[in-house]
Amino acid sequence: MWFKNLHLYRVHDAVTLGLDDFEFALEQFAFRPVSDREMRRVGWTTPASKRSTVHAHEIQGHRLIAMMRQERLLPxxxxxxxxxxxxxxxxxxxxxxxxxxxxxxxxxxxxxxxxxQAFTRSQRVELWWDTARNLIGINASSRKRAEEVLDLLRQSLGSLKVTPLATKTPPARGMTQWLSDPGSRPASLLLGDRVELRAAEDDGVIGARSVDLDSEEMQSLLEGGRQVSRLSLGSEGQLRAVLHDDLALKSLQFDDALLDEASQTDDGDDPVVRLETDFALMTAALGTFTEQLIEWLGGEADPSAPTEMTP
Known part of the structure; x- marks a missing residue:
């Protein structure tokens, strides 16, 4: 269940329900398969396994829930x-x-x-809620899918004030600065070897893998006015990912030491124990990395007053 992608949101003025009440709220919107006359349906599913009845897991203030999305494929x-x-x-x-x-x-x-007569396709999307940091992270490949999970959560809770996490330094500007001026790179930042450069005028995109980000060719492209829209980076002992210009993190790869620790834990073949062990290790890394990322980009931006959204 280790996340592959992460869309981050700041939670505002949240009154966190107790776990029992939270579980009850999710149960009211539990997933049911699409009927013969429905194109799609969403609802909460059990993160651990189909045999589990638990919709919400909590480890040290970190909550895990999962939305199931099912749609009929009718081109x-x-x-x-x-x-x-x-x-x-x-x-x-x-x-x-x-x-x-x-x-x-x-x-x-x-x-x-x-x-x-149409076939159905199902997709599970996990949501991590750090109740101490008032932070939500969604393991979705697109912002649209992440927003769909938030819509279901608002419906389940009655209302929810969130805004996409924003930093004082826009990610594109920060990433461009790190490549054009190596001295500006934070000491804890590890650069990878993948980059995407976007031209300001014609929207042309150059993507490259396994490249030297400090090469003369890269510097020439940056001096020509291109900005970094995607960059692989990471933090020692935590994870590596590709940072996008909307602050989304894709292609997450957690440190081998964390994965080894998880694999060596005796779970007794209990899927709940396995899930909660992995979740505890993963969220510790995600929480630390998110704080580092915010610091690298000059701190968190003052959020505009969010508009309360209700179902």
């Missing part, structure tokens, strides 16, 4: 092809084309007929 091209075939058959038999409204009704009919 638009398949629907449109069927609609076109039926529309052509109607035109040949009736001698006139369908009106716009009739075609829309036909499309709805086709959708209703094909939907129960």
């Amino acid at each position: 638009a091209a398949v629907v449109n092809e069927e609609v076109n075939e039926r529309a052509e058959a109607y035109e040949q038999s009736e001698g006139q084309p369908l009106s716009r409204r009739e075609r829309q009704l036909l499309k709805e009919q086709v959708l209703e007929e094909l939907l129960p």
Whole structure:
């Protein structure tokens, strides 16, 4: 269950429910599979295993929950092809084309007929809530999916004030500064060998792997006005990741010592013990690294007054 991606959010004015009340709130929105007539459905699932009944795990103020998302795979091209075939058959038999409204009704009919036959795809998205730091991190590949998890959490709790974590120095500016001026790099920052450079004017992108970030060629590109939009970096003993210009962390790789410690723990083949052991080690690293990242980028920006969102 080690996170691969991380979208970070600051929690504002949160009144943290006790674990029992929190569990009850999640249970009211527990996941149920999509019906024959639904395109998608989301709900809370049990992070440990299908045999578990626990929706929320807490270790030293760190909470773990997981959203299950299920959708039916019905490509638009398949629907449109069927609609076109039926529309052509109607035109040949009736001698006139369908009106716009009739075609829309036909499309709805086709959708209703094909939907129960469509395959389903399920995806689990984990959320880490550091109640001491008032920080939420979501293991999602995109910001859109992370926001979907937050929407479900707002619905479950009644309301939730959060804003994307922001730093005083924008990530693109900070990453560009670290490459163009090696002396500006924080002592605890470890640079990797992956980078993406974006041009300000034409939106052209240059991506490179296994490169010397201090090479003359790299300096020439930076002097030409390009900014770093992605950069691999890390912290000793914690993790490595690719930092994006929206402060998202992708391709997380935790330190081998942490993974070894987790693998050597005797869990008695209990999936809950295994999950909570991994979670405790992972969140200790994530919490420390997040604090370092904020420090590297000049501290946290003063958040604008968040607007309360309710279901």
